[in-house]
Structures are given as structure tokens and as C-alpha cells.
Amino acid sequence: MPTTSGTRSSLGNFSRRLRDSCCDLRTQRDTSSSLTWLFRYAFPALVVSAGTVLLVLRFAVAPQVKAYVEDARLDSFALAGTRGSFSAYNISASVALTVRNLNGAMDMTYTRPLVATFLFHDRRLYNVTVADEGHRHKPLKREAYLLHTGGEGPYVLDAAAAEEFEKQNATGVFEMEMRLSGVITLGLGNKRGLELSCPLTLQRPETGPDVVVFHEIDCEPDRPKKIVF
Ligand SMILES: *[C@@H]1O[C@H](CO)[C@@H](O)[C@H](O)[C@H]1NC(C)=O
Numbered sequence: 755m756p757t758t759s760g761t762r763s764s765l766g767n768f769s770r771r772l773r774d775s776c777c778d779l780r781t782q783r784d785t786s787s788s789l790t791w792l793f794r795y796a797f798p799a800l801v802v803s804a805g806t807v808l809l810v811l812r813f814a815v816a817p818q819v820k821a822y823v824e825d826a827r828l829d830s831f832a833l834a835g836t837r838g839s840f841s842a843y844n845i846s847a848s849v850a851l852t853v854r855n856l857n858g859a860m861d862m863t864y865t866r867p868l869v870a871t872f873l874f875h876d877r878r879l880y881n882v883t884v885a886d887e888g889h890r891h892k893p894l895k896r897e898a899y900l901l902h903t904g905g906e907g908p909y910v911l912d913a914a915a916a917e918e919f920e921k922q923n924a925t926g927v928f929e930m931e932m933r934l935s936g937v938i939t940l941g942l943g944n945k946r947g948l949e950l951s952c953p954l955t956l957q958r959p960e961t962g963p964d965v966v967v968f969h970e971i972d973c974e975p976d977r978p979k980k981i982v983f
């Protein structure tokens with residue numbers, strides 16, 4: 755009897771051990787399959803989503819700048835003589851420009867000066883520095899600049915632009931362009947070239963108390979343009 759019971763109990767032990775090892779095996783298999791699952795699906799998914807977040811930060815949340823001209827007036831645009839075979843003009847304008855950092859979280863830094871280039875008929879007249887290199891622009895802040903330009907002239911226009919001047923002078927309204935160009939960085943080396951075009955429709959200066967009203971215009975993002983002169 756004791757033998758039987760001994761056998762039974764050792765059989766019982768054996769079957770318990772068998773069951774245990776079976777269950778160990780199963781948990782082992784479970785563990786390894788969940789590891790496989792992690793490596794096969796979860797990690798790549800994590801890597802992909804982390805990559806996406808980085809890409810979004812790098813490109814979608816790109817430094818965004820809005821610029822608009824609140825006021826502009828032409829102080830002079832008149833023939834002032836000739837330079838060789840070209841006509842030279844006294845040109846002077848005043849522009850109230852507002853630049854806004856649209857990013858709500860980060861400063862942007864001008865890594866090159868923000869320059870306004872004044873053009874007539876795609877001819878460069880002059881440049882004005884709007885913001886200096888290294889200037890930090892706070893999130894969501896508007897910065898106002900008063901640009902007084904010209905005065906160093908006279909500026910030379912080629913024959914095509916001079917002809918355009920004659921046409922526009924006859925109407926009393928001049929179509930000029932102010933282009934803003936610069937380079938900004940935001941966050942960790944997110945560097946961007948900035949190129950905005952602000953079309954300016956300017957009345958010939960009136961000799962009198964009349965005040966010409968200028969309607970605010972938005973500057974539109976643009977590609978760098980080939981400028982003659
Ligand atoms: C052009 O500007 C110069 C210097 O500012 C001035 O002496 C000259 O009279 C101006 N000419 C015209 C046509 O306005």
C-alpha cells in the first residue's frame with residue numbers, strides 16, 4: 755500500500771511537474787510571441803510616428819511669417835536728369851510695414867538681415883534693412899517698422915522701365931513692388947529662406963492738403979525673382 759501511494763504520489767508529482775513545464779513552455783511561447791509582436795509591429799510603428807512628429811516639427815510647423823503694409827505713400831517719383839543714355843529719377847517712398855511671427859511657441863531669429871527691396875517694373879531701385887541680423891522676434895508678436903526710403907538717388911531706369919514710367923505717370927498711379935527677403939531660424943536649426951512680395955499701388959504725391967488713403971495690403975509668399983539691375 756505505501757508503495758502504491760508512493761508511486762501515486764510520485765506520479766502526481768510527475769504530472770504536476772509536467773503540467774508546470776507545459777505551462778512554463780506556454781508562458782515562454784507567449785512571451786516570445788509578444789516580443790516578436792513588439793519588434794514586428796510596435797517598434798516600427800513607434801519609429802514611424804516619432805519620425806512623423808519630427809517631420810511635422812521640421813516642415814509643417816515651419817517658421818511662418820506674415821507681413822502687411824499698413825500705409826504707404828510716394829513722396830516723389832520724378833525725372834531728375836540723365837545718366838549716359840539712361841534716365842534718372844528722384845524716387846522716395848514711406849512704408850509702414852508690420853511683420854508678425856505666426857508661431858505661437860517659439861522665437862524666430864533672423865540669421866540674415868531682413869531686407870526690403872523696392873522695385874519698379876522689376877528693376878531694383880534700392881534696398882532698406884528692415885531688421886538686423888540676429889534680431890529675435892517673439893512668438894505671435896507684431897513688429898512695426900517705418901521705412902523711409904530713397905533720398906540717395908537719383909535712380910537709373912533702363913529704356914523699358916522709363917517707358918513704363920511715362921505710361922504710369924500719365925495716369926498718376928504708380929505700381930511698385932516691395933520684396934522682403936531674409937533667412938530665419940526657429941527652434942533647433944529649422945532654417946528657412948523668406949521671400950514675400952508686397953505690391954504697392956501708389957498715387958503721385960499731391961501738392962496740397964489732400965491725404966491719399968492707402969488700403970492695407972498683405973505681402974504674399976513668393977519665390978525669389980530675377981531682378982534686372
Ligand atoms: C531730385 O533730388 C535732388 C536732391 O535731393 C534735388 O536737388 C532735385 O531738385 C530733385 N529733382 C526733382 C526733379 O525733383
Ligand SMILES: *[C@@H]1O[C@H](CO)[C@@H](O)[C@H](O)[C@H]1NC(C)=O
Pocket residue numbers: 869871880881935
Ligand atoms: C539689395 O539686396 C539684394 C538682395 O536682396 C542684393 O543682391 C543687392 O546687392 C542689394 N543691393 C544693394 C545696393 O545693397
Ligand SMILES: *[C@@H]1O[C@H](CO)[C@@H](O)[C@H](O)[C@H]1NC(C)=O
Pocket residue numbers: 832833920923924
Ligand atoms: C509726370 O506727370 C506730371 C503731372 O501730369 C507732369 O507734371 C510731369 O511733367 C510728368 N513727368 C514726366 C517725366 O513725364
